[in-house]
Amino acid sequence: MLGAMQDWTMRVTHVVDHAAREAGNREIVTRWADGSETRTNWAGIRRDALKMAQALERLGLKPGDKVASIAMNHSRHLVSWFGVAGMGGVLHTVNPRLFEDQLEYIVNHAEDRVVIYDAMFQPIIDLMKDRWPKVEHYICFDPGPGRAEGATSFEDWIGAEDGDYRWAEGSERDPCMICYTSGTTGNPKGVQYEHRSTLMHAMAGLQSAAFAFSAASVMLPVVPMFHAASWGLPYAGGMAGIKFVFSAVNDPAVLHEMMIKEGVTDSAGVPTVWLAHFQYCDAEGIDLPPLKVATIGGSAAPKSMIERLMKSGIRVQHAWGMTETSPIGTVGGPTHDWEQMSFDEKVAKIQMQGRPIFGVELRTVDLDNFTKVLPRDGKTSGALQIRGPWVVKRYFKAEEDAVTEDGWFDTGDVGILHPDGTLQLTDRTKDVIKSGGEWISSVELENAAVGHPAVAEAACIGMAHPRWDERPVLFVVRKPGQECDAESVIAFLSDKVAKWWLPDAVEFVDDIPHTATGKISKKDLRARFADYRLPDTE
Numbered sequence: 330m331l332g333a334m335q336d337w338t339m340r341v342t343h344v345v346d347h348a349a350r351e352a353g354n355r356e357i358v359t360r361w362a363d364g365s366e367t368r369t370n371w372a373g374i375r376r377d378a379l380k381m382a383q384a385l386e387r388l389g390l391k392p393g394d395k396v397a398s399i400a401m402n403h404s405r406h407l408v409s410w411f412g413v414a415g416m417g418g419v420l421h422t423v424n425p426r427l428f429e430d431q432l433e434y435i436v437n438h439a440e441d442r443v444v445i446y447d448a449m450f451q452p453i454i455d456l457m458k459d460r461w462p463k464v465e466h467y468i469c470f471d472p473g474p475g476r477a478e479g480a481t482s483f484e485d486w487i488g489a490e491d492g493d494y495r496w497a498e499g500s501e502r503d504p505c506m507i508c509y510t511s512g513t514t515g516n517p518k519g520v521q522y523e524h525r526s527t528l529m530h531a532m533a534g535l536q537s538a539a540f541a542f543s544a545a546s547v548m549l550p551v552v553p554m555f556h557a558a559s560w561g562l563p564y565a566g567g568m569a570g571i572k573f574v575f576s577a578v579n580d581p582a583v584l585h586e587m588m589i590k591e592g593v594t595d596s597a598g599v600p601t602v603w604l605a606h607f608q609y610c611d612a613e614g615i616d617l618p619p620l621k622v623a624t625i626g627g628s629a630a631p632k633s634m635i636e637r638l639m640k641s642g643i644r645v646q647h648a649w650g651m652t653e654t655s656p657i658g659t660v661g662g663p664t665h666d667w668e669q670m671s672f673d674e675k676v677a678k679i680q681m682q683g684r685p686i687f688g689v690e691l692r693t694v695d696l697d698n699f700t701k702v703l704p705r706d707g708k709t710s711g712a713l714q715i716r717g718p719w720v721v722k723r724y725f726k727a728e729e730d731a732v733t734e735d736g737w738f739d740t741g742d743v744g745i746l747h748p749d750g751t752l753q754l755t756d757r758t759k760d761v762i763k764s765g766g767e768w769i770s771s772v773e774l775e776n777a778a779v780g781h782p783a784v785a786e787a788a789c790i791g792m793a794h795p796r797w798d799e800r801p802v803l804f805v806v807r808k809p810g811q812e813c814d815a816e817s818v819i820a821f822l823s824d825k826v827a828k829w830w831l832p833d834a835v836e837f838v839d840d841i842p843h844t845a846t847g848k849i850s851k852k853d854l855r856a857r858f859a860d861y862r863l864p865d866t867e
């Protein structure tokens with residue numbers, strides 16, 4: 330028997346309807362790649378999204394059809410989130426940094442019918458057009474120069490519509506967005522976000538243990554709209570009716586200027602973004618912008634970064650998640666005993682990846698068979714699994730589910746769960762090093778190594794060893810103009826990790842390979858050193 334409450338299908342268009350109705354004149358500011366700026370507001374975003382939905386129908390698109398965006402963060406990209414979902418379509422946010430073969434694969438695999446792109450990515454379109462036979466229309470987000478001769482401009486295209494449109498109706502379990510994983514093994518895999526999962530994820534993101542937006546929040550998300558839906562921030566922000574400041578370029582000087590000028594209170598990005606911002610401020614001899622909240626995720630936030638932000642009076646939230654989890658799994662912010670902690674204890678807490686937000690559950694299982702559930706004792710590390718309504722069940726077009734029988738998705742991460750629910754990530758299951766039957770965390774070795782004053786970046790991989798199975802080798806990039814040798818790195822590590830964890834060799838390299846999302850690519854590093862032999866095994 331049903332209860333007696335009203336029907337309300339969970340569709341993402343509720344977000345833009347609410348924002349336009351309740352915070353219609355809250356601004357959405359964009360700094361474009363050519364240096365110009367535009368200002369619209371939530372009412373304007375909705376008006377344009379309605380026109381876009383009409384324009385897509387005029388092109389012959391039907392519910393379920395896919396539209397790709399190859400774009401940075403800006404107001405027109407935001408319009409397309411709601412315009413595509415509003416006509417029942419699915420927005421495929423493409424990472425422009427993917428390699429050619431991956432771009433070819435994902436656009437064809439998703440069967441995108443329309444591609445909408447920034448003029449700065451015209452070279453990608455020129456390169457890929459012949460390899461994307463199913464794409465029927467190309468539209469350029471930029472009205473000005475840069476786009477190819479004759480390419481349709483987004484403003485002209487939607488400008489031909491009157492916006493007299495009713496959002497398409499459908500199930501709340503319909504897809505509204507698809508993101509592909511960056512594919513560290515094999516082909517990238519598509520994760521289809523549903524209207525319902527997206528709304529639930531955004532609502533959970535609003536809680537004070539997560540993004541905690543208020544009506545006064547002004548957010549500049551540096552995390553790209555093409556990477557795991559910019560962590561769901563545009564949806565959560567629309568629910569709270571906040572002001573957004575977007576920058577279509579990731580230049581720290583521009584970000585800094587926009588943060589000051591627009592009174593930005595909140596920002597979010599991967600550690601490299603924050604690092605670049607620090608370097609900019611140091612070079613200019615200026616303070617960090619007066620933010621209230623800095624969210625860091627996508628890779629582990631280094632201790633020195635957390636310390637610096639906190640010393641500047643900025644609340645740091647360290648988030649963990651993945652494309653497959655929409656992406657927020659955990660967020661670390663002040664805990665109940667925050668006021669009793671010393672500064673160092675607070676930093677140590679934030680260095681961990683935080684606690685699950687309402688809606689998702691975590692557990693760890695043994696790394697050998699993935700069957701035994703491990704205790705949440707703050708000591709035992711295991712393979713991290715997650716389940717919840719915004720966690721992938723089956724990849725797009727896959728024949729089988731990606732979860733265990735009881736619904737757990739294996740993240741590929743290795744972590745420790747603490748009694749208070751805090752997750753401490755220690756490695757990836759494929760990167761953790763097995764030595765003499767015991768596990769060594771490659772990430773912990775890397776994190777410790779980057780604390781060395783002459784080390785810019787470090788990556789650790791396990792190399793075959795006849796006696797121990799595997800032993801760690803550390804690859805190090807020195808800071809420009811700095812000298813250090815293997816002995817000094819080992820000496821530096823020796824009071825930070827267990828003796829038997831110390832790398833068997835430290836090799837100095839000019840660079841370490843990265844994935845399209847800026848993470849260290851151990852797969853490429855292993856391939857580069859496929860012929861490497863440990864010193865005592867030659």
Ligand code: AMP
Nearest residue numbers: 626627628629648649650651652754846
């Ligand atoms: P992606 O799907 O590209 O967002 O990558 C997800 C992966 O990034 C996770 O499985 C983790 O390995 C890593 N990751 C995300 N957030 C963090 C974090 N806060 N600390 C350490 N690793 C992270």
